[in-house]
Amino acid sequence: MTGTIVIYFSILGMLVGTIGMILSKDLIKKILSLGIVETSINLMYTGISARSGIIPPIVSGDFSSAFYADPIPQAVIITGIVISFALLCLSLVFAIIIYNRYHTMNVETIEMIFEREKQ
Amino acid sequence: MKIAGIIAVTIIFVIVMLSFDPSGSIPRPIEQIVERVNVPNAVTSVYLEARLYDTIFEIIVFTVTALGVAALLASLPVNIDEGQQVFGTVTVYSGGLAALSITLFLYVVINGHITPGGGFVGGVVLATGVITYGLTSSFKKASLHYDMLKIGVFEKISFVLIFALSTLIILLPETHSQLLSEAGFGSTFSGGFIPILNILIGIKVYAGAWKMSSEFISRRGTL
Numbered sequence: 014m015t016g017t018i019v020i021y022f023s024i025l026g027m028l029v030g031t032i033g034m035i036l037s038k039d040l041i042k043k044i045l046s047l048g049i050v051e052t053s054i055n056l057m058y059t060g061i062s063a064r065s066g067i068i069p070p071i072v073s074g075d076f077s078s079a080f081y082a083d084p085i086p087q088a089v090i091i092t093g094i095v096i097s098f099a100l101l102c103l104s105l106v107f108a109i110i111i112y113n114r115y116h117t118m119n120v121e122t123i124e125m126i127f128e129r130e131k132q
Numbered sequence: 133m134k135i136a137g138i139i140a141v142t143i144i145f146v147i148v149m150l151s152f153d154p155s156g157s158i159p160r161p162i163e164q165i166v167e168r169v170n171v172p173n174a175v176t177s178v179y180l181e182a183r184l185y186d187t188i189f190e191i192i193v194f195t196v197t198a199l200g201v202a203a204l205l206a207s208l209p210v211n212i213d214e215g216q217q218v219f220g221t222v223t224v225y226s227g228g229l230a231a232l233s234i235t236l237f238l239y240v241v242i243n244g245h246i247t248p249g250g251g252f253v254g255g256v257v258l259a260t261g262v263i264t265y266g267l268t269s270s271f272k273k274a275s276l277h278y279d280m281l282k283i284g285v286f287e288k289i290s291f292v293l294i295f296a297l298s299t300l301i302i303l304l305p306e307t308h309s310q311l312l313s314e315a316g317f318g319s320t321f322s323g324g325f326i327p328i329l330n331i332l333i334g335i336k337v338y339a340g341a342w343k344m345s346s347e348f349i350s351r352r353g354t355l
Binding site: 020021024027028031032035036069070071072073081083084085087088089091092094095096098099102103105106107109110113 | 134137138141142145148149152161162165166172173174175177178179183186187190193194197200201204205208246247248250252318337341344348351
């Protein structure tokens with residue numbers, strides 16, 4: 014039950030983050046929206062692992078009676094957390110480089126300057 | 133154009149929400165995993181034994197990112213900020229926090245296969261403690277340890293060792309499972325190569341996280 018509610022809320026969070034990425038014109042806000050999507054995906058995997066039980070999957074003695082959480086989605090999302098950290102770092106570096114070159118974070122202004130430079 | 137995109141995204145997510153079936157069959161693989169690997173922490177046994185390939189490629193991605201951040205930021209000028217603004221109380225507490233984070237790093241990394249934790253968590257804990265010390269007390273003092281303790285060399289050695297040990301585990305699964313089944317269930321020295329891999333991953337993640345953060349801080353300046 015808990016896992017199901019968490020999964021529905023995480024899909025909602027992904028929707029909010031994606032719409033934020035489309036609507037915002039600021040590069041930093043776009044990266045923050047990407048962070049919201051990544052966190053929602055982590056939450057979704059946690060919800061999926063909580064469907065079989067909410068006890069942490071660290072076994073002590075008898076494990077036939079207790080309802081442990083599913084360890085496989087949690088192990089997969091450990092990979093996902095590190096990758097999202099790496100993605101955040103690299104996109105921030107590119108944002109810094111773009112700011113140093115165009116002195117703005119607005120994507121429309123950057124596109125305009127880029128088009129003018131190309132001509 | 134934007135409105136069309138938003139409508140499309142909303143429709144896709146509504147379809148995903150409607151097609152999700154909460155009453156589907158739920159697998160319970162924990163018994164098989166714990167019996168096979170003979171380690172109490174089932175998550176560690178999945179990502180360091182059953183799905184070791186995932187972890188290897190994750191470490192490659194992390195290494196490439198650390199290299200990329202350092203290489204791309206190298207062209208930008210370093211912001212030399214002599215007068216770092218510090219607050220007395222925070223300075224006292226951040227030193228203690230750094231010491232505490234070193235202790236917690238050792239505990240989490242060595243006991244990663246018994247208690248919650250592991251290499252990735254331990255590395256991030258230590259990096260957070262040291263970065264907090266650098267931001268609030270003295271960034272110069274904090275960044276001195278990277279060269280003095282030769283963390284960069286340790287990072288490269290641990291990267292090579294992680295590869296070597298993972299290759300051994302993948303190539304000789306019978307030997308490793310024999311090593312796993314011989315040790316007592318739940319003791320610190322059980323788990324075969326898993327605790328050693330945890331320690332190496334902890335060093336690697338700490339070095340990468342500190343390197344990336346210090347590159348950012350030295351360009352932007354502290355508080």
